[in-house]
Amino acid sequence: MKRFIFLLCLFLPALSWAQLTIQIQKGADKPLSVAIVPLAWNGPSLPEDIASIVGSDLKRSGQFAPLPSGNMLSMPHEASEVVYRDWRALNVDWLVVGKIVPMQNGYTVQYELFDVINQRQVMLDREVGYNDSLRDVAHAISDKVYEKITGIRGIFSLKLLYVSALRDAQGQNTYRLMLSDADGAREQILRTQREPLMTPNWAPDGETIVYVSFETRRPAIYMENLRTRARQQLTNFPGINSSPTFSPDGRKLALVLSKDGNTEIYVMDVATRELTRLTNQIGIDTEPAWTTDGRSILFTSDRGGKPQIYKVSATGGNADRLTFDGTYNARPRAMPDGSGFVYVHRESGDFHIVLQDTKRGVTRPLTQASLDESPSVAPNSAMLIYATLYGGRGILAAVSVDAGSRYLMPSRFGDVREPAWSPFVDRR
Amino acid sequence: MTYKNLGLSLGVVLAMALAGCSSNKAADSANQNGANSGLGSNSSSTFDPSANGNGSNLAQNGRIVYFGYDQATLSSDGQSVLDSNISALKSGSQHIRLEGHADERGTREYNLALGERRANAVLQYLVANGVSKARIETISYGKERPADVGHDESAWSKNRRVEIVLN
Incomplete structure (x- = not known):
């Protein structure tokens, strides 16, 4: 019985009621333009949209204006596919691309950050996640991208x-x-x-x-x-x-x-x-x-x-x-x-x-x-x-x-x- | 509107249960809504075990003492509320719990201390008037349990209070 209650408690969070919502009231006067390209993934749909979570995280900081994916001229997933002029044409300052690779029981997310103005890759990193931790992966990417660009440690995983x-x-x-x-x-x-x-x-x-x-x-x-x-x-x-x-x-x-x-x-x-x-x-x-x-x-x-x-x-x-x-x-x-x-x-x-x-x-x-x-x-x-x-x-x-x-x-x-x-x- | 009055009624229904009658203003207004909310909901509350208590003679307006903004000294109104109940409180043998509260203005933890100050002001007055200190317990809820959940002076004035609860 005790064990049953314990298990029940474990599942309670899943039944929770999405209590808090976010309303951005105001951002920085001149936010940095950032594009987070939807990540490449060949497989059944995933429980979380990592690129969209990273975009929301950066936007919430007030320092970034993410480019809607509908406005993107190309959808690169790795450095060799990046055409800088596509992003300069959209006044994008920073570009994040990446791909999700399946591994046993989970995923490896490889991602890269580009400084569009200076036309160079500034970060190449990876995160490992599972079906129940793709939000953690997304927040970890947000933290690293944010820190790389601003020099301030990110707080999105908190x-x-x-x-x-x-x-x-x-x-x-x-x-x-x-x-x-x-x-x-x-x-x-x-x-x-x-x-x-x-x-x-x-x-x-x-x-x-x-x-x-x-x-x-x-x-x-x-x-x-x-x-x-x-x-x-x-x-x-x-x-x-x-x-x-x-x-x-x-x-x-x-x-x-x-x-x-x-x-x-x-x-x-x-x-x-x-x-x-x-x-x-x-x-x-x-x-x-x-x-x-x-x-x-x-x-x-x-x-x-x-x-x-x-x-x-x-x-x-x-x-x-x-x-x-x-x-x-x-x-x-x-x-x-x-x-x-x-x-x-x-x-x-x-x-x-x-x-x-x-x-x-x-x-x-x-x-x-x-x-x-x-x-x-x-x-x-x-x-x-x-x-x-x-x-x-x-x-x-x-x-x-x-x-x-x-x-x-x-x-x-x-x-x-x-x-x-x-x-x-x-x-x- | 329902929130407001129901919140108040919870407290005051107890006063009525204790007093067996009601003629003061607060109790009257709460009574009108209390008829809807019913005593049933009240008796299930954790906070008024004395609702089914045994025949205390607290005067009708005797359960709640109100305070001014940022104040923890008894007003003359507050004193007369207590005065009208001293003999009943002195002669009874029940445990007296003084619950101090604050309005929502100001920080939570400072308000917790302010609520305790108010409860202590009532405690000191009761003891000075012959109620045994051994029977009295004070507790502060700060602004965590408002009687009225509104955000105006009318609500605030009802929330700056000490409730006398007999167990």
């Missing part, structure tokens, strides 16, 4: 964690912890329950997650391995148990507890579960975020009367205030490249996401809606995903760090929120 909330006609809430590809595809329901789920976050291994669940009618912090599905309750103290976030080395967890009478930030040693209290203030201290070097923690505190962002050493000590503009600055997240941090800023009653660029000493708004929150910066520091209200519903949205491109990811059902981009897991 995953997203987020929370979905659905209220039925009886006013009953259903909360779900969701996992999907970066483009919203292949979503899986990790948990479904009547009580709230909050703040999912990834460990740097890319397979361990932490989150807050109220399933016992009280908030508690849980850690779960997505591969084995082994799950542990990490804290269950009286009062608040919230905001777990892993240190960059994965050994420590910053979290928020109010067990000592007031909302304070603690650091837990993941191996020993030993807790160290980091803050000790009358005000609220919450929403911790590690800096990339793992030495400091940014957090929200209203010790000065209103919520502002502070920074404290990960071993404790005095905190420095980092925000001074306005009366509500909260929920910081450090830029992975060390260039600064993003946070939620209240301006004339609206909540926007703002980037404080500490290197240049400037602060700039990245979003403009009324209730933007929970920013998660992609590990390449080029994009951030956040939650916002759109048409009265909670949706996810992404914006480039230069604010030049933006797309929305509304859900077909209910509200979605608290997105968290998975980390880069080193492949090299």
